[in-house]
Amino acid sequence: MSTVASRRPDxxxxxxxxxxxxxxxxxxxxxxxxxxxxxxxxxxxxxFVGGFFAVLFRINLLEPEGIFAPETYNRLFSMxxxxxxxxxxxPSIPATLANFxxxxxxxxxxxxxxxxNLLSWYIYVVGAIxxxxxxFRGGVDTGWTFYAPYxxxxxxxxxxxxxxxxxxxxxxxxLTGLNFIVTVHKMRAPGMTWSRLPLxxxxxxxxxxxxxxGTPVLxxxxxxxxxxxxxxxxxxDPNIGGDPILFQHxxxxxxxxxxxxxxxxxMGVISEIVACFSKKRVFGYNFVAFSSMxxxxxxxxxxxxxxxxxxxxxxxxxxxxxxxxxVAVPSAIKVFNWTATMYKGSxxxxxxxxxxxxxxxLFTIGGLTGLHLATLATDIATHGTYFVVAHFHYxxxxxxxxxxxxxxxxxxxxxxxRMYPEAWSKFAALIVFIGFNLTFFPQFILGYLxxxxxxxxxxxxxxxxxxxxxAGASIxxxxxxxxxIYLIWSLKYGPKAGPNPWGATGLEWEIQSPPTxxxxxxxxxxxxxxxxxxxxxxxVG
Amino acid sequence: xxxxxVPVGEEPSAEATHLRHHFASPEQQMDAxxxxxxxxxxxxxxxxxxMFASYAVYRNIYPEAFASTSQYMxxxxxxxxxxxxxxxxxxxxxxxRAAQLSQRKPLIWFLILTMIFGSIFLVIxxxxxxxxxxxxxxxxxxxxxxxxxxxxxxxxxxxxxxxFCMTGMHALHMVVGLGLLTYLLVQGVxxxxxxxxxxxxxxIGLYWHFVDIVWIFLFPLLYLIGHRR
Numbered sequence: 001m002s003t004v005a006s007r008r009p010d011x012x013x014x015x016x017x018x019x020x021x022x023x024x025x026x027x028x029x030x031x032x033x034x035x036x037x038x039x040x041x042x043x044x045x046x047x048f049v050g051g052f053f054a055v056l057f058r059i060n061l062l063e064p065e066g067i068f069a070p071e072t073y074n075r076l077f078s079m080x081x082x083x084x085x086x087x088x089x090x091p092s093i094p095a096t097l098a099n100f101x102x103x104x105x106x107x108x109x110x111x112x113x114x115x116x117n118l119l120s121w122y123i124y125v126v127g128a129i130x131x132x133x134x135x136f137r138g139g140v141d142t143g144w145t146f147y148a149p150y151x152x153x154x155x156x157x158x159x160x161x162x163x164x165x166x167x168x169x170x171x172x173x174x175l176t177g178l179n180f181i182v183t184v185h186k187m188r189a190p191g192m193t194w195s196r197l198p199l200x201x202x203x204x205x206x207x208x209x210x211x212x213x214g215t216p217v218l219x220x221x222x223x224x225x226x227x228x229x230x231x232x233x234x235x236x237d238p239n240i241g242g243d244p245i246l247f248q249h250x251x252x253x254x255x256x257x258x259x260x261x262x263x264x265x266x267m268g269v270i271s272e273i274v275a276c277f278s279k280k281r282v283f284g285y286n287f288v289a290f291s292s293m294x295x296x297x298x299x300x301x302x303x304x305x306x307x308x309x310x311x312x313x314x315x316x317x318x319x320x321x322x323x324x325x326x327v328a329v330p331s332a333i334k335v336f337n338w339t340a341t342m343y344k345g346s347x348x349x350x351x352x353x354x355x356x357x358x359x360x361x362l363f364t365i366g367g368l369t370g371l372h373l374a375t376l377a378t379d380i381a382t383h384g385t386y387f388v389v390a391h392f393h394y395x396x397x398x399x400x401x402x403x404x405x406x407x408x409x410x411x412x413x414x415x416x417x418r419m420y421p422e423a424w425s426k427f428a429a430l431i432v433f434i435g436f437n438l439t440f441f442p443q444f445i446l447g448y449l450x451x452x453x454x455x456x457x458x459x460x461x462x463x464x465x466x467x468x469x470x471a472g473a474s475i476x477x478x479x480x481x482x483x484x485i486y487l488i489w490s491l492k493y494g495p496k497a498g499p500n501p502w503g504a505t506g507l508e509w510e511i512q513s514p515p516t517x518x519x520x521x522x523x524x525x526x527x528x529x530x531x532x533x534x535x536x537x538x539x540v541g
Numbered sequence: 542x543x544x545x546x547v548p549v550g551e552e553p554s555a556e557a558t559h560l561r562h563h564f565a566s567p568e569q570q571m572d573a574x575x576x577x578x579x580x581x582x583x584x585x586x587x588x589x590x591x592m593f594a595s596y597a598v599y600r601n602i603y604p605e606a607f608a609s610t611s612q613y614m615x616x617x618x619x620x621x622x623x624x625x626x627x628x629x630x631x632x633x634x635x636x637x638r639a640a641q642l643s644q645r646k647p648l649i650w651f652l653i654l655t656m657i658f659g660s661i662f663l664v665i666x667x668x669x670x671x672x673x674x675x676x677x678x679x680x681x682x683x684x685x686x687x688x689x690x691x692x693x694x695x696x697x698x699x700x701x702x703x704x705f706c707m708t709g710m711h712a713l714h715m716v717v718g719l720g721l722l723t724y725l726l727v728q729g730v731x732x733x734x735x736x737x738x739x740x741x742x743x744x745i746g747l748y749w750h751f752v753d754i755v756w757i758f759l760f761p762l763l764y765l766i767g768h769r770r
């Protein structure tokens with residue numbers, strides 16, 4: 001009897017999840033959807049590892065004198081940064097949602113290089129294991145930036161293992177970006193022109209460009225750092241004429257563009273969500289698409305604003321300051337156009353849209369405070385303070401993590417075929433929003449008042465705001481645990497979603513949920529622009 | 542003699558072109574492979590670019606110390622290696638052509654020649670490294686203190702580190718290239734490549750040419766700094 005005939009009549013149709021079973025079918029898969037799920041599990045684990053460190057150092061900051069030893073505190077915030085930046089934020093949306101969706105959105109059966117895609121996941125796992133090895137041996141105390149000569153000469157922590165972990169994970173990021181670039185160029189279905197691509201694809205294409213152009217520089221600078229630490233060759237050692245500032249230049253040449261690797265995919269998610277839950281075409285599609293490209297290009301010429309305090313020439317500083325202001329233009333275009341999309345749209349308040357609202361507001365605060373830091377004079381006062389911490393987390397947590405959660409909820413029915421519980425998810429979104437603001441808004445005030453970052457203790461007058469921040473962090477933590485519970489619950493008990501629960505446009509909503517292994521029965525032909533929502537009905541009364 | 546596997550005038554089968562399931566046509570597959578390889582090479586440019594940038598910075602700060610190192614560089618061996626690599630690029634280009642024309646034996650011989658040239662390069666490089674070790678010019682591991690120009694001892698150390706780092710990374714890419722060529726040779730012997738399927742030969746050829754071009758920049762920057770006068 002064949003397997004097809006033995007299926008019960010009410011059994012689920014064949015899809016990418018039930019087509020094969022067993023661990024081998026997952027570890028040796030080349031299906032972009034299964035690899036996306038593998039990535040989703042891995043980065044979620046790393047997110048909670050990074051969050052665990054945050055919990056510990058927020059506890060330390062409850063008391064002005066600190067609770068842990070200073071050395072322990074240094075290791076906690078360093079490991080938090082390294083794990084969150086390189087193992088959660090950088091791969092978060094590209095390796096999971098975009099990995100799942102880009103081939104479907106452009107009408108292809110898979111990414112251009114499926115085996116390379118699987119390889120990138122294995123490389124990521126190796127990098128994560130190396131970094132976890134550093135953690136279990138006692139961690140790193142250099143901060144996530146690995147600044148020389150502290151990291152190369154003086155630090156007594158596991159710098160090499162962590163740096164090699166980051167070095168390795170970088171290659172996984174390069175391979176993901178390379179795959180996206182080639183897929184978008186060469187794998188589009190007939191009729192899927194560049195101006196018909198969903199904005200999510202545009203933003204991940206721009207991300208891919210940054211990953212491909214920036215990450216190799218991080219690789220080489222970490223390699224130079226490793227040589228310096230192992231053999232003391234002198235390249236970053238000022239004692240023999242080496243230049244530690246060169247390390248900072250090379251590091252930020254990657255790491256500033258890297259923050260756009262972290263935020264651009266989130267912007268793509270928000271474009272999709274806002275269009276769907278306003279039932280309107282994204283206002284100014286071309287501007288939103290090209291603003292992603294503008295951000296990608298500008299991201300490579302602003303790194304010097306991390307180095308205003310290194311004694312770089314004032315003319316260099318002015319140039320970098322001006323260029324950093326320029327990045328605000330495409331970012332603002334996006335915010336204005338999302339807002340204009342909602343104007344006179346048929347706006348509904350489903351969970352993904354709640355996260356999108358959160359993103360737009362918090363990203364705006366994070367972006368505008370970035371202008372304070374791009375300004376030479378105010379940066380000198382605020383650069384070493386919690387103001388920078390708050391700014392960065394408003395963009396990365398208030399922006400990217402919100403977008404990630406919004407995207408996971410938006411496409412959860414497509415990925416799993418099940419709906420999540422609506423009431424719980426709205427409740428969790430609210431908790432996340434409240435917890436986030438309680439955690440990080442006090443840090444703006446602390447920074448403005450002059451509390452320096454990266455210290456394990458602080459003057460007693462800052463205690464109230466620090467306690468508020470720690471209280472907010474625990475609320476935020478609860479907000480992150482609730483979705484884990486109900487999303488896992490929904491895998492078994494969630495109602496069946498159907499192909500298009502949101503009434504959204506786009507190729508991914510025209511196929512079954514979950515999709516089959518090759519996504520489409522036959523290659524689709526695209527005849528209309530993206531977000532082709534009908535006219536919005538006027539509600540009378 | 543040329544051997545053809547796919548008869549002229551017939552559409553090659555999916556097995557013969559190694560068409561993978563997610564591509565619509567062999568042309569699309571070839572286009573994707575080509576763009577993927579060029580994108581990968583761009584990442585390599587940026588990777589080496591970090592070292593070239595460091596070189597530019599330090600040479601700008603310490604021009605005399607950098608020029609003083611040229612007397613320790615063996616221009617004869619370096620020049621020979623440049624010639625060897627250019628020859629290997631020629632034989633690599635000829636093996637791609639042989640694959641495109643379904644000529645099995647020329648493909649195999651040109652691949653073997655390319656591997657011989659590549660190995661000669663690495664052997665000569667090994668002798669140069671050995672000389673540097675004997676002379677105490679290896680920063681961090683065997684540094685003799687640069688007795689002839691003690692005033693440049695520190696700064697010349699940076700140049701010698703960059704020398705080992707850049708040529709070492711280049712040599713590592715050569716070793717990887719030799720591994721890839723071995724794979725091509727085995728596949729070539731097995732009659733995998735022909736006019737309808739030669740993508741691996743062309744892609745690895747692109748990689749090989751890239752590695753050669755890196756050397757074309759390394760040679761003058763590292764060997765000829767002090768030879769201007």
